[in-house]
Amino acid sequence: MRTTVSAALALALAAGATQASSVSASAADTLPSSTDGIWRMDGYGTVLELRDGQLQEYQTTAVSCLKGFTARQTRPGVYTTPNNVVLTVRTAHDRERDRHGDRATVAIDGSAGHRKLRRIPALPDDCTRTAPSGPIASFDVFWHSFAENYPFFAAKGIDWESMRTRYRAKVHPDTTRDELFAIFRDMVTPLYDAHVAVGDGDTYFAQGRPGTELPTEELDEKVKKYIVRRDLAGARNLRHFANGRITYADLPGERGYLRVSGFGGYAADGAPHSAERAVLDETLDTVLTPQRAGRLKGLVIDLRVNDGGSDLLGLRIAERLTDSPYVAYRKRARNDPADPTKYTRPEPIRVTPARAPRYTGPIAVLTGGSTVSAGETFTQSLIARPEGHVVRIGQPTQGVFSDILGRVLPNGMGAVLPNEQFLTSTGDTFDGPGIPPHLKEPVFTEAEFAKDRDSAFDRALNVLR
Secondary structure, X not given: OOXXXXXXXXXHHHHHHOOOOOOOOOHHHOOOOOOOEEEEEOOOOEEEEEEOOEEEEEEEEXXXXXXXXXXXXEEOOEXXXXXXXXXXXXXXXXXXXXXXXXXXXXXXXXOOOXXXXXXXXXXXXXXXXXXXXXXXXXXXXXXXXXXXXXXXXXXXXXXXXXXXXXXXXXXXXXXXXXXXXXXXXXXXXXXXXXXXXXXXOOEEEEOOOOOOOOOOHHHHHHHHHHHHHHOOOOOEEEEEEHHHOEEEEEEOOOEEEEEEOOEOOOOXXXXXXXXXXXXHHHHHHHHXXXXXXXHOOEEEEEOOOEOXXXXXXXXXXXXXXXXXXXXXXXXXXXXXXXXXXXXXXOEEEEEOOOOOOOOOOOEEEEEOOOEOOHHHHHHHHOOOOOOOOEEEEEOOOOOOOOOEEEEEOOOOOEEEEEOEEEEOOOOOOOOOOOOOOOEEOOOOOHHHHHOOOOHHHHHHHHHOO
C-alpha cells in the first residue's frame, strides 16, 4: 500500500512497539488454506508466516530479523491488518511449473501490481532468536536496511559504505536515543528523498528535493482558496468531493477543471481501500456524466499540491480518460541485497478503459514540486495515453514513485525508504529529478501570490483553446 511518509513511519513505529504481540483470530478465521506456511518475498527484505488464521511479517537483513505488522485471516487467502489494509495471497496459477505449490503472489490494497513469494521450509534462524536491542545493533539494522534495498545511491552519488565507516564509529553502548536519531538524520540528509524518513515516537525527520515544498494540509488549504477565488471566479458547477480532496468546475469555453489533492483520504479515517474506491467512483460518475464527457473540449487536471496515496486510485481516474487499454508503466523492486543493479522482473501495470462515461479529449496536467508519490505515478500513467493530447505545465514533480518500505529497528525506532522503480516504455525512471513539464511556468511562488497570478493555470487555458 502506498501512503504518506508520515503515516508509513507511524505504522512502522507501531509495528516496532508491538512486535511481540499477535492478532487473535476467531474459529471462523482459521480456515485451512493452501497458502499456509512460510514465504520469502522476492525483494522487499521480507518473510511472511501464514498460520492459524494469522499473517506475521518478518523484516530481514543480513544481520537481523524483526517482527513487523500482523494481520488476521478474514477469508481464505485474505488477511486484514488492524488499520484495515487488505492483503490477498494466491498460489501460482501455473501448476506445470509449480507442482508443489511453492510459489505465490501477494497483492496489497492500494498498491499497483503483485509481489512474488517462494515457500521456504522454516523461518530464518535470526527470526527465532532474541535480537540485540542496543544502539550498535539498531545502527547495523538501519544501515543494512538501506544498503540492501535502496535503489538510488549511484544516481545520487552517495557512497553508503563510507557512511557506515564514518558514522558507526560514533555509536557505542551508551549512545542516547537523541544522539542516535541525529546520526540517522545526518546519514539520510544527502539523499534528499521525500520517501525516506526516520522517526522515534513523536520525533520525525523527512525532507524533499532542494527547492521544493512538500505538500501539507496548510499548503493545500491555502492553494485551494486561492484557486477558487482567482481561477474559478467565473466557473459554473463548482463542487468539492471526497472529503474535500477533489474539486471540479466547468470553465468557460466548454473546458473542465479537476483538482486532486491526494489519492486517498476520501472516506472516513481508517476506512479500507474499497471504501476509498467507492467514493472516487461516485465522484467520477458525478463529474464525468455522459453529457459532460461528450461536451468538454479540454480538461485541466491540477496536481500541483498532491500528497500521494494509492496508485490504484490514480489508475482508476486514468481508466476514465481513455478508450483503449495500455501499459501505464512497469514496476520492479530491488531484489539482491549485495547487488544494487539487480531487480525483480518488471510487471506491466495496465490501464483498462472503465465501463462508464469516459473523456478522451485534450488534457492539460498541472504539476510542481509539491506533486508527490501517487500524484507522480498518475502523471506518469498519462504519458502513454493512446489518445495523446496530454500537455504537462508547471514545474517538475517531486521525483519519488516507489511504494514505501517500512522498517522497525531493534530499539523501537522506525525508518521508511523506497525500494522500487516505475519504468517508462524506454526503461527509464523519473526518480530524483521528477517528471518534467512540457511547458515551464512558476507554481505558487511568492511572486505569483503577490501579483495575484497563476501562470500555469492561465497557460493551460491558452493551450486548451
